Amino acid sequence: MIWQFDILLLTLVVVCGFVSLWIKDLMGAVIVFGAYSFLMCLVWTGMGAVDVAFTEAAVGAGVSTIFFIATVFHTSRTIRYNKWDLSTKFFSSIICILMGFFLMVAIGDFPAWGDALSPVNNNVAKYYLENSMEETKVPNVVTSVLADYRAFDTMFETGVVFVASLVIFTLLLQSDGRKKLMKSAFQKVSFLNVSESLIIRKACGLMVPFMQLFALYVVVHGHYSPGGGFQGGVILGASLILLSMAYDIKKVFARFHMKFMIKSLAVGVLIFAGIGLICLILGGNFLDYSALSKLFPSMGSIKSRYNAMLWVEVGVALTVMSGMFAIYTSLSSNGKFEEGL
Amino acid sequence: MFEYLITNYNYMVVVFLMMMGLWAMIAKKNLVKKCIGLVIFQTGIILFYISMGAKNNSTIPIIDPKYGEAAINYANPLTQILMLTAIVVGVATLGVGLMLVQRIYKEYGSINEDRILEKFK
Numbered sequence: 472m473i474w475q476f477d478i479l480l481l482t483l484v485v486v487c488g489f490v491s492l493w494i495k496d497l498m499g500a501v502i503v504f505g506a507y508s509f510l511m512c513l514v515w516t517g518m519g520a521v522d523v524a525f526t527e528a529a530v531g532a533g534v535s536t537i538f539f540i541a542t543v544f545h546t547s548r549t550i551r552y553n554k555w556d557l558s559t560k561f562f563s564s565i566i567c568i569l570m571g572f573f574l575m576v577a578i579g580d581f582p583a584w585g586d587a588l589s590p591v592n593n594n595v596a597k598y599y600l601e602n603s604m605e606e607t608k609v610p611n612v613v614t615s616v617l618a619d620y621r622a623f624d625t626m627f628e629t630g631v632v633f634v635a636s637l638v639i640f641t642l643l644l645q646s647d648g649r650k651k652l653m654k655s656a657f658q659k660v661s662f663l664n665v666s667e668s669l670i671i672r673k674a675c676g677l678m679v680p681f682m683q684l685f686a687l688y689v690v691v692h693g694h695y696s697p698g699g700g701f702q703g704g705v706i707l708g709a710s711l712i713l714l715s716m717a718y719d720i721k722k723v724f725a726r727f728h729m730k731f732m733i734k735s736l737a738v739g740v741l742i743f744a745g746i747g748l749i750c751l752i753l754g755g756n757f758l759d760y761s762a763l764s765k766l767f768p769s770m771g772s773i774k775s776r777y778n779a780m781l782w783v784e785v786g787v788a789l790t791v792m793s794g795m796f797a798i799y800t801s802l803s804s805n806g807k808f809e810e811g812l
Numbered sequence: 813m814f815e816y817l818i819t820n821y822n823y824m825v826v827v828f829l830m831m832m833g834l835w836a837m838i839a840k841k842n843l844v845k846k847c848i849g850l851v852i853f854q855t856g857i858i859l860f861y862i863s864m865g866a867k868n869n870s871t872i873p874i875i876d877p878k879y880g881e882a883a884i885n886y887a888n889p890l891t892q893i894l895m896l897t898a899i900v901v902g903v904a905t906l907g908v909g910l911m912l913v914q915r916i917y918k919e920y921g922s923i924n925e926d927r928i929l930e931k932f933k
């Protein structure tokens with residue numbers, strides 16, 4: 472942690488956030504907000520949180536900006552002004568200034584920034600850092616805490632992604648048009664009205680295989696380097712999103728079936744919970760992977776924890792990939808699943 | 813004074829970002845701007861967690877024999893994984909919020925709060 476660097480970046484972050492709220496054009500605000508997320512990603516790297524930075528770069532600067540753009544594209548881009556309404560602004564400013572003042576007063580009681588001896592860094596976190604290598608043989612402690620020690624948390628977070636994509640999928644879909652949609656999404660389509668630009672199409676066609684290869688590497692190599700199921704899943708989803716922006720959604724659905732997408736959304740959560748359930752059946756606790764060594768005696772308890780983590784990450788990646796793509800297709804086509812952006 | 817500023821700058825930024833997000837959620841009339849305020853509030857909280865786990869003179873939480881085994885040499889992994897999952901869940905819930913914005917636009921033809929209230933009557 473280098474405090475000069477961090478202070479500079481944090482100041483820039485505040486400026487970017489302020490500008491994105493202040494700017495009148497919504498598209499401009501969204502793009503500035505993408506820059507805000509990217510600066511945040513640099514801040515995380517400066518504080519040693521590389522996994523978080525990786526996630527923020529893929530999710531915050533990449534996918535969530537696209538979600539915002541899709542919404543602005545389908546609603547209105549300009550902000551309409553009614554009569555100057557001062558009372559709400561005045562009232563909310565007073566609330567925020569008061570609350571901010573009290574929080575600022577409380578700051579003095581917190582441990583200093585970068586204090587290695589503060590309570591946050593010394594109870595459970597210390598145990599994870601000192602014992603992860605012995606107990607699981609995974610050098611990246613973030614992965615071992617994510618997929619092993621705190622797997623219960625992660626399972627329900629994956630469940631939230633699953634539920635959120637289902638909600639979006641069902642609510643934006645009009646009930647009368649559902650039958651028609653199912654028919655139209657699965658039939659063979661001619662790719663005549665694809666994106667106009669030849670360069671974008673060809674460049675995306677070249678980039679997508681490398682993106683997917685890199686995403687698979689991120690998922691599999693998460694034990695040793697920053698990365699893992701969440702990051703790899705988001706990059707896989709982003710590659711599909713790129714493909715559907717260059718061509719259209721129908722073309723991607725012809726390769727990656729909509730039914731298949733919904734199934735893999737569910738299968739990811741199922742893999743995660745299923746591994747936990749197998750541990751339970753074999754006599755261990757829920758998601759206590761060392762019980763798996765009864766099933767594969769040659770592996771031993773450490774090796775089975777190591778391998779089970781990989782499968783859990785694969786499950787997470789499946790759910791996150793399909794979830795991101797499902798949210799994108801619903802948002803960008805306004806529930807029609809035809810053209811997209 | 814300068815010492816206090818350096819050791820507490822992260823918390824000041826946290827308070828600033830959170831209040832900025834809260835203000836945008838209350839005062840802004842445009843629903844997309846409200847969503848941006850929501851995400852800014854969220855990043856404020858994430859910054860709070862991550863900066864609590866940062867340590868001076870430490871490296872990233874990947875165990876390397878070169879840096880020894882003492883916990884003091886590595887950044888805190890626990891706060892990081894909590895926030896890592898929070899970011900991904902945050903984007904999924906942001907998707908739900910934006911979907912509601914689109915649905916409201918379909919129904920009322922506007923994403924301005926005052927106009928929607930007018931049509932509501």
